[in-house]
Amino acid sequence: MTTTVPPAERADAGPPSLRRSALAPRRRITNRIAMVLITLALVIAVVPLAWVTISVLARGLEIMSWQFLTEDIPNSYRRHGPGMAPAIVGTFLITGAAALLAVPLGIFGAIYLNEYGKQRPLAQVIRTMADVMTGVPSIVMGLFIYTVVVVVTGEQTGFAGALALACLMLPIVIRSSEEILRLVPDDLRQASLALGARQWRTILTVVLPAAISGIASGALLAIARAAGETAPLVATIGIAFTVNPNLFSGQNTALPAQIFRNASQPFEGAQERAWGAALTLVVIVFVFTVVARVVVSRFAIKER
Amino acid sequence: MSDPFTPRAQADGGREPQAPAAAQAGAGPQLHLAPPATASEAQDKEQRRESLPPVMELRDVSVFYGDFEAVRDTDLPIGHNHITAMIGPSGCGKSTILRALNRMNDLIPGARVSGKVTFHGQDIYASEVDPIQIRRRIGMVFQKPNPFPKSIYDNIAYGLRINGLKGRLDDQVEQALTGAALWDEVKDKLKTSALALSGGQQQRLCIARAIAVQPEVILMDEPCSALDPISTGKIEDLMRQLTETYTIVIVTHNMQQAARVSHFTAFFTAEVDDRQVRHGRLVEFDDTDRIFTNPADDRTEAYVTGRFG
Amino acid sequence: MSTRTTKEEAARPALSGGSGGVRVERLFSWWTLATGLLVLAILALILITTTKQAWPALQDMGLRFITSSTWDPNPASGNPVFGSLAFIYGTAVSSLIALLIGVPISIGIALFLTELAPRRLRGSAVMVVDMLAAIPSVVFGLWGVLVLAPLLVHVYRWVHDVFAPVPGLNSIFGEPVGTGRSFMTAGVILAIMIIPIVTSISREVLSTVPQANKDAAFALGATQWEMITGAVFPHSFGGLVGAVMLGLGRAMGETIAVSLVIGGATNITPNVFAGGNSMAAVIVQQFGESTGTFTAALIGLGVVLFAMTVVINLAARLVVRRAEIRVRGAAT
Numbered sequence: 001m002t003t004t005v006p007p008a009e010r011a012d013a014g015p016p017s018l019r020r021s022a023l024a025p026r027r028r029i030t031n032r033i034a035m036v037l038i039t040l041a042l043v044i045a046v047v048p049l050a051w052v053t054i055s056v057l058a059r060g061l062e063i064m065s066w067q068f069l070t071e072d073i074p075n076s077y078r079r080h081g082p083g084m085a086p087a088i089v090g091t092f093l094i095t096g097a098a099a100l101l102a103v104p105l106g107i108f109g110a111i112y113l114n115e116y117g118k119q120r121p122l123a124q125v126i127r128t129m130a131d132v133m134t135g136v137p138s139i140v141m142g143l144f145i146y147t148v149v150v151v152v153t154g155e156q157t158g159f160a161g162a163l164a165l166a167c168l169m170l171p172i173v174i175r176s177s178e179e180i181l182r183l184v185p186d187d188l189r190q191a192s193l194a195l196g197a198r199q200w201r202t203i204l205t206v207v208l209p210a211a212i213s214g215i216a217s218g219a220l221l222a223i224a225r226a227a228g229e230t231a232p233l234v235a236t237i238g239i240a241f242t243v244n245p246n247l248f249s250g251q252n253t254a255l256p257a258q259i260f261r262n263a264s265q266p267f268e269g270a271q272e273r274a275w276g277a278a279l280t281l282v283v284i285v286f287v288f289t290v291v292a293r294v295v296v297s298r299f300a301i302k303e304r
Numbered sequence: 305m306s307d308p309f310t311p312r313a314q315a316d317g318g319r320e321p322q323a324p325a326a327a328q329a330g331a332g333p334q335l336h337l338a339p340p341a342t343a344s345e346a347q348d349k350e351q352r353r354e355s356l357p358p359v360m361e362l363r364d365v366s367v368f369y370g371d372f373e374a375v376r377d378t379d380l381p382i383g384h385n386h387i388t389a390m391i392g393p394s395g396c397g398k399s400t401i402l403r404a405l406n407r408m409n410d411l412i413p414g415a416r417v418s419g420k421v422t423f424h425g426q427d428i429y430a431s432e433v434d435p436i437q438i439r440r441r442i443g444m445v446f447q448k449p450n451p452f453p454k455s456i457y458d459n460i461a462y463g464l465r466i467n468g469l470k471g472r473l474d475d476q477v478e479q480a481l482t483g484a485a486l487w488d489e490v491k492d493k494l495k496t497s498a499l500a501l502s503g504g505q506q507q508r509l510c511i512a513r514a515i516a517v518q519p520e521v522i523l524m525d526e527p528c529s530a531l532d533p534i535s536t537g538k539i540e541d542l543m544r545q546l547t548e549t550y551t552i553v554i555v556t557h558n559m560q561q562a563a564r565v566s567h568f569t570a571f572f573t574a575e576v577d578d579r580q581v582r583h584g585r586l587v588e589f590d591d592t593d594r595i596f597t598n599p600a601d602d603r604t605e606a607y608v609t610g611r612f613g
Numbered sequence: 614m615s616t617r618t619t620k621e622e623a624a625r626p627a628l629s630g631g632s633g634g635v636r637v638e639r640l641f642s643w644w645t646l647a648t649g650l651l652v653l654a655i656l657a658l659i660l661i662t663t664t665k666q667a668w669p670a671l672q673d674m675g676l677r678f679i680t681s682s683t684w685d686p687n688p689a690s691g692n693p694v695f696g697s698l699a700f701i702y703g704t705a706v707s708s709l710i711a712l713l714i715g716v717p718i719s720i721g722i723a724l725f726l727t728e729l730a731p732r733r734l735r736g737s738a739v740m741v742v743d744m745l746a747a748i749p750s751v752v753f754g755l756w757g758v759l760v761l762a763p764l765l766v767h768v769y770r771w772v773h774d775v776f777a778p779v780p781g782l783n784s785i786f787g788e789p790v791g792t793g794r795s796f797m798t799a800g801v802i803l804a805i806m807i808i809p810i811v812t813s814i815s816r817e818v819l820s821t822v823p824q825a826n827k828d829a830a831f832a833l834g835a836t837q838w839e840m841i842t843g844a845v846f847p848h849s850f851g852g853l854v855g856a857v858m859l860g861l862g863r864a865m866g867e868t869i870a871v872s873l874v875i876g877g878a879t880n881i882t883p884n885v886f887a888g889g890n891s892m893a894a895v896i897v898q899q900f901g902e903s904t905g906t907f908t909a910a911l912i913g914l915g916v917v918l919f920a921m922t923v924v925i926n927l928a929a930r931l932v933v934r935r936a937e938i939r940v941r942g943a944a945t
Contacts, residue, residue, distance in 0.1 A: 023434055024468055027836055034838035038729055041721025042738055048805045049745050052756045105648045112645035126649045128930055133652055135859065135926035136659070136919060137866030139893050143915040144659045147666045167655055174652065198634045200641035228749025231868040234897050256751045256869075260897075263755045263873055271759060278752045289747050411831060413732075440834030450825035453847050462843050463833040510829070517833060 053282075060279025063272045069280070073253070073273070075241045077262065080269035084277050086243045090254040091284070093247055094158050094237070095227045098165035102226075103219045105166075106173025107208075110215075113174070114181040115203055127178075133171035141167045142232035149236070156238035158252035164232035169222045176218030180211045213295050220292035224285045230256035255281040356384040359521060359551050360405060360442075365419035367400050367409060374400050375584040378419070380570055382521070387543060387552045389562035389592065392572035392607065397584020398555040401572075402523050405553065406442040407435040423521075440467065443514035447526040449506035451498035451513070456481075456490050459498045459509060463517040476516060483549075484512035485542050504535025511542065515550065522546065524554040528561065540565050559608060562592065569595040571604045659919060667913035670695055670906050678913060684879045686899070686907045695910035697917070699879045703796065703889040704918075707871060708864040710800025710885065715807045715864075716857050722808070723815035728841060746809035754873035757802045762793030762874055769797065769886045787884030794876040797885040802874055803864045811860040814933065818852030819845060821937070851936025858929030866922045868893035892918045 063082060071083035109130075117123025145164040150156055184207050192202040208215075238251030239261070255277050262274035358381035365378045375397030382388050382405075390398040400409070407428060409415040421428050428438050451459050460477045469476070477494070481487040486508040490501070498509055507527060514522055524543075528536040543552055543565050556562050562569055570589040574582040588601045599605045664671075671678055674695050681696025688694070726738055769789035776786040789795065822845050830840040846853075876888020877898055890898075896911045896918075903911055 023436055023836070026468070027466065027839070031836035031838040034841070035729065038721045038724050041718045042725050042741070044718055045722055045745060045808055046741055049741060049748075051760075052748060052752065055756050055760050056752060105651065108645045108648040109651065112642075112649040116642050116645060117649065123649070126652055128927070129656060130652045131930050132923055132926045133656060135862045135866065135922055136656075137868060137893055137915075137922055139866075139868040139896055140659060140663070140915050140919045140922075143663055143896070143912050144655075147662045147912065148658070151666070170655070171652060174649075198638045200638050201634075203641075224747065228751065230749075230751045231893070231897055235900055256749060259751045259755055260869055260873070263751075263758055274755055274759075278755050281749060282752060285747055285749060289743075406832065408828065408832060411828075436834050436836055438834075439832055444828075444832035446825060446828060446832075448825060450823070450829045452826055452829065452844055462830070463835075466833070466835050466839045466843070513829075513833065 056275065056278050056282055059272070059275035060282075063276040064279060068276050072243065073241045073258065074269070077265045077270040078267045080272065082273070082276070084255070084258060084273060084280060086240055087253050087255045087258040087277060088280060089243045089245065090158060090237075090240070090252045091227055091256075091281070093245065094161045094233070094252065094254055095165060095223060097159065097162035097247055098169055098226055099219070099223050101162065101166040102169035102222070103173055106170050106219075106222075107177050107215060109170070109174040110177035110181055111203055111208075113178045115199065115207070127175075130171040130174050134175065137231070138168055138229050139231035139234070141165075142235040145232070146235040155249070156236055156251050157249060158237055158244065158247035161233045161237035161252065161254070162247065164236050165226045165229060168229060168232060169226050172222040172225065173219055176222070177211075177215045180214030180218060181207065183214065184210045213298070217292040217296035220288050220295065224288035224292070227288070228256055228281060228285055230260045233257045234260070255284075358382050359384045359424060361420075361422045362401070362404075363420040363422070365401070365404065365417060365421055367397070367404050368414075368416040368418070369412065370414040372581070373583050375572075375586075378586045380586060380589055382551060382553055383568055385547050385549075385551055386567040387547055387554060387565055388568045388570065389566035390553070390555045390570045390572060391557075391559055391562045392584075392587075393574065394557075395582055395584070396572040396574040398572050399525055400584065401586075402444075402525055402553060402555050405521070405523055406439050406444055408439075408444065410435055440517055441519050442521040442523060443517065443519035444523045444525065445507070445510050445514055445527050448530050449503060449510050451501075451506050451509050453497070453499060455495045456498050456501070456509060457494040459513050460516045463513060467517060480512040480516035481509075483515050483546070484508045485538065485545070486512055502535070504531050504538060507531060507535065507539060508542065511539070511546075515546070519550065521551045521553065524552065526555055526557060529557060536561070559596075563596050566592045568592060571595060571599075571601075571607060573603055573607070656923075660916070663912050663916050663919070667909045667916050670910035671913045671916075673906065674910075678910075679917065682879075682881055684895075686903065686910070693906060693910075695907075695913070697892065697895075697914055699881050700890050700892040700895050700914065701917075702881045703799075703875060704865055704891040704893070706796045706885065706889070707799040707803055707875060707891055708861055710797060711803030711807055711864040712857065712861060713804075714801060715804035715860060716811060718804070719808050719811035719856075719860070720815050720853065722812045723819050724841065724845075726812075726816055727819040728837065728845070742809050742812050745805070750806060750867060750870045751873075753802055753806060754870035757798060757870060757874040758794065761801070762795075762798050764793070765798055765801070766791065766793040769793070769795070773886065784883045785885055787882070787886055789886035790876060790888045792876070792888075794874050794888055795886050796875065796889050799871045799875040799889075799891070800885070802870050803867055806867060806870065807860040807863050810863055811856050814856035814859055815849075815853055818849045818856060818933070818936070821852075822848045849936075851939065852933050855929045855933030855936060858925055858932060862922050862925040862929060865925070866893060866918065868897050872897045 065082055068082035068084055069088060070085050073083045073086055074081060109126075113123050113127055117126065141164045144167065145160050149160045149163060153160075188206050188210060189202055192206045193199070197205075233254055233256065237253065237257065239257070240251050240253040244250050244252045259274050259277045259281065262270040262277070265271065265274075360382035362378050362380040362382075365380075366376045367374050378397075378401055380388075380401075390401065392398055403409045404417050404421060409417065417429055423438070423442065426433070452462060454462070457477055460480050461473050464473050464476055478487060478491075481490060486505060489505060490509075498506065501509060507530075511522070511527075528539055531539070540561065543554070546552060554562075554566065568589065569592045571587045572584055573587050575585055576582055588595065588599060588604045590600070594600075595604060596608050599608060605611075673692075674681070677694075677696055679697055679701060681694065682698040682702075683694045683696045684699060685694045722738070722742065726735060730738055766789055769786075772786050773783075773789055776782045826844040826848065827840055830844040835843060871891050872894030875891055875894055877890055877894070878888040879895075880887060880889045882889070892914050896914050900908070900911055
């Protein structure tokens with residue numbers, strides 16, 4: 001039993017003449033404003049991105065030179081002139097060492113989560129805590145390694161910094177590798193197991209090769225992230241003005257640490273070097289990021 | 305211009321001045337109905353309804369997705385306050401045509417409609433026409449019940465609120481739920497989640513939600529296909545009641561349902577062209593009785609007698 | 614059955630024993646489990662060892678460690694005092710500003726990506742967000758202190774002048790510090806840095822809204838914004854809250870960029886244009902010159918920061934997961 005006014009009566013009032021975009025102005029304006037604001041959000045996000053990139057390029061290029069990349073760091077902040085070689089070498093060595101530690105361990109952890117642990121309670125806990133670990137402030141990682149390594153050995157070394165960065169990278173590699181392993185179709189595993197291969201062999205010879213490009217890409221992104229981290233290094237590596245190729249003895253330095261120190265100095269020479277180091281760092285990070293994306297798009301698992 | 309939406313409770317405010325009721329643009333094909341056998345009150349009403357021209361009409365309508373012609377050359381009147389059913393095998397364009405009636409196809413990138421779809425004589429695809437206004441007047445109920453994750457009350461209130469009604473909408477909500485034969489079952493739990501209702505109740509809630517904004521036409525896309533037979537029966541009863549007030553177009557896979565509830569039936573089929581591509585096409589449109597007892601086209605007869613489809 | 618020949622025997626694979634395979638399998642699975650457990654071990658170790666190292670200072674100060682606003686590591690006479698209230702305040706204020714600015718932008722971008730963007734634009738928009746995430750925080754800090762802060766001072770001065778006669782607001786928008794290094798600047802930089810993570814999680818959440826609900830809203834004659842408020846937001850509210858919490862965690866833990874632009878002053882004031890300090894920033898600023906109890910106190914700050922961010926992150930992940938389950942369960 002309907003009790004509404006039969007629209008038939010209203011229809012007799014004439015064809016609805018209210019269809020010409022005669023939407024209540026309030027609704028039309030609200031919708032328009034909302035759409036504009038949403039688009040504006042993206043535009044607003046582009047502004048700092050462009051601005052930072054331009055600043056780094058412009059000011060970094062001013063001091064960029066071959067000398068900049070190869071000479072030692074002046075040991076007075078007041079001095080003008082180039083030299084960031086120790087930091088560049090330090091960045092490569094320390095980040096490289098961190099990667100050597102974190103990437104294999106992270107991949108094995110991901111293998112546990114996706115191939116063995118799956119949805120079991122312990123695996124769920126590890127998965128959640130790995131996510132939580134990605135949110136731990138990087139300074140805390142630095143303090144942690146300071147406490148267990150630097151205090152114990154009595155000195156700040158490049159290796160301590162590498163350990164701190166590795167702690168930072170580990171959960172990132174685990175989670176991204178796990179995502180990739182999940183994409184590997186189960187049929188591949190079934191085929192291998194059905195032939196009588198054990199799980200470890202299946203994983204190492206069938207699953208990993210299928211996932212390798214995605215995992216590599218994730219690892220490269222984690223390395224790029226670690227290369228840019230400063231806080232874990234502050235407490236662990238000390239400072240150096242000349243190249244120190246020995247990670248296990250003597251203090252060291254890296255690009256982010258140098259940027260940080262020089263940025264807070266009131267001297268122009270130091271600030272110039274900071275921009276130069278920033279440009280170098282951004283280029284390194286950019287290269288790693290681009291390579292990571294290329295790797296994943298060229299060699300990705302083809303979806304059926 | 306005043307807000308066009310003036311529900312009964314506020315029936316006094318700002319109505320449009322009445323335009324002459326005569327002279328509807330383009331009468332279109334007449335609806336041939338068998339003359340009533342006995343003269344009862346119900347059939348007087350029926351005769352009054354018959355004399356009104358179709359509320360919507362499709363003339364030579366084709367729907368394209370990009371370059372692909374999904375449905376071609378459809379001519380179809382939609383009778384006022386009647387139920388028109390669209391039947392046919394899968395993939396023959398029934399849902400596509402249905403969605404063309406309230407411009408839901410606009411939401412699919414690359415979709416295009418050629419020909420003329422008129423509502424009270426006006427081409428709804430004309431450039432100055434606002435699809436939002438169309439959809440307020442031509443409502444839709446979907447195959448799988450899709451209530452919002454809100455309370456029963458808020459589901460109904462949503463459509464009312466976006467049309468400018470503020471404050472307490474208890475009366476309108478009750479009206480809509482009564483109209484959908486759901487009021488007695490939910491009147492004590494209006495604030496509980498709509499998702500807690502059974503499938504059949506959810507679908508009736510979706511119908512209530514659609515009629516709350518007082519459309520003239522209700523489009524139903526296989527509304528019972530996800531429901532059990534008892535809920536289906538309830539909704540079919542509801543459909544008959546609703547024709548007192550609304551015009552209904554229903555797409556259904558269930559021939560018996562079409563035979564049970566509809567006054568007119570349109571039979572669609574799919575044609576395969578020389579490149580092995582299927583296109584939908586309207587084969588026959590007539591009174592339901594005639595379609596099911598004495599169809600004009602062989603293909604219709606093959607379908608309704610179960611020989612294919 | 615014919616007698617087996619030696620050749621057949623040799624060809625038939627040994628079905629029993631296979632000791633090499635089984636032992637390797639067991640070792641391998643235990644090894645992968647161990648690396649997984651490493652995550653838990655590290656987290657536990659962090660908590661234990663840093664607390665132990667910080668104990669001298671924590672024990673000394675007791676609860677005053679977090680309730681006192683006096684931070685005096687090298688007093689002329691008497692014992693050093695380590696009250697970190699000012700830094701907790703600074704962390705809170707700068708994070709709050711970051712959320713106020715960053716969350717609307719992030720949700721806007723997420724809405725753009727899921728509802729508005731034509732397919733072609735979507736890739737470029739995602740790239741913008743990814744590139745924002747790739748810039749090292751120290752570079753943001755450098756740009757913030759040498760480029761942004763000096764410019765923002767002018768903006769702050771103008772705002773200060775505009776609100777000077779308004780009671781209440783004039784203490785929030787007080788006299789700006791000359792260098793521009795202030796709570797506000799830190800908040801702005803943090804906002805930029807939390808955009809990637811809040812956008813990414815929001816986007817995941819928004820994309821789970823079933824098309825059926827969106828269709829229902831459109832079929833009732835809703836405009837696109839009305840559809841978003843009616844069908845999208847109710848569905849994704851819980852998940853969006855989780856995304857915001859993750860942004861909060863990130864903002865609280867950000868160290869380097871903040872320490873360069875927040876000003877380095879131990880200061881509790883409602884004036885957002887004044888200089889202050891945050892927990893993470895003070896650690897990094899003063900660690901180099903610290904010794905003994907001072908170092909322990911800084912590590913203690915690290916412990917407090919660790920505890921807070923772990924709790925927030927955990928709660929956020931659980932909120933997102935619960936919201937996912939609820940809407941997925943309801944949709945079936």
